[in-house]
Amino acid sequence: MSILEQRKKVKGWIKGCIKQGLSGQQIIARALELSPELHQAVLYELQDPAFTLRPKQEIPPLESGWYVWFLRTARNFGKNHAASAALNEMARYHFAGETGLIVAATHKDFWSTIFTGKSGLQALAPPDFQPVYSERHLEVRWPNGSRAAVRTGDNPEDIRGLTVSWAYADELIKWPKGEISWQNIQNCVREGSHPRIILTSTPLRGAEWLRKVEDLPDTIVTTGTSRENTATTEVFFRNQAAN
Ligand SMILES: Nc1ncnc2c1ncn2[C@@H]1O[C@H](COP(=O)(O)OP(=O)(O)O)[C@@H](O)[C@H]1O
Ligand SMILES: [Mg+2]
Secondary structure (H helix, E strand, O other): OOHHHHHHHHHHHHHHHHHOOOOHHHHHHHHOOOOHHHHHHHHHHHOOHHHHOOHHHOOOOHHHOOOEEEEEEOOOOOHHHHHHHHHHHHHHHHOOOOEEEEEEOOHHHHHHHHHOOOOOOOOOOOHHHOOEEEOOOOEEEOOOOOEEEEEEOOOHHHOOOOOEOEEEEEOHHHOOOHHHHHHHHHHHEOOOOOOEEEEEEOOOOOOHHHHHHHHOOOEEEEEEOHHHOOOOOHHHHHHHHHO
């Protein structure tokens, strides 16, 4: 069994306990009855920030062969939260030691949302797998040697000449030259036997090319509303209503 499969089994065990109505303390007490290794594994999962992902936020099984996972949901659904968890998982397990590509709308969006934000890569990584950012190399680096080049949609020409195993593009719909950027991203994702691209966007308005991406046979589209995010506060809905 792979480490990731073992981790999923432990997560399943904890979720079973939660279903039975056990509190965090009771789960930790029950875990003490397991072997010391399993006890440690339970404690590890409980402090993994990705533990609370809702099923729709989980990266679809890679065995299903998808090429694009398109999270097209309302604001505040938890797209960034889901994507950050997926990127950390890809960097750690599926593409360990390989290079990916992160494309944000602007550098500010990369820094404040994708990297350091509440639903960013650092927030969603456990303490022993914290990514760091090298400004000099425009690169995110994880502890196991995995890396991701950082580029922005405000400069599509820069998204060229890279060879990567995976890519992530955030809020593609907002980019001024979204279609060109998308083509350039696809040209970069050519390393390995099965490259993956994760896209996030609020619902489409008039972007015909994005609709075509959705219709590709190897695209998985996840849709959803803000209400599905139980971590969302009423304040968010009041502000939405006031806008
Ligand atoms: N499964 C979850 N568990 C805990 N907090 C979550 C979860 N999903 C989303 N959140 C939180 O809800 C807020 C909105 O999520 P975010 O990913 O930024 O939404 P979106 O990108 O869809 O607008 C963030 O503070 C995020 O950390
Ligand atoms: Mg977002």
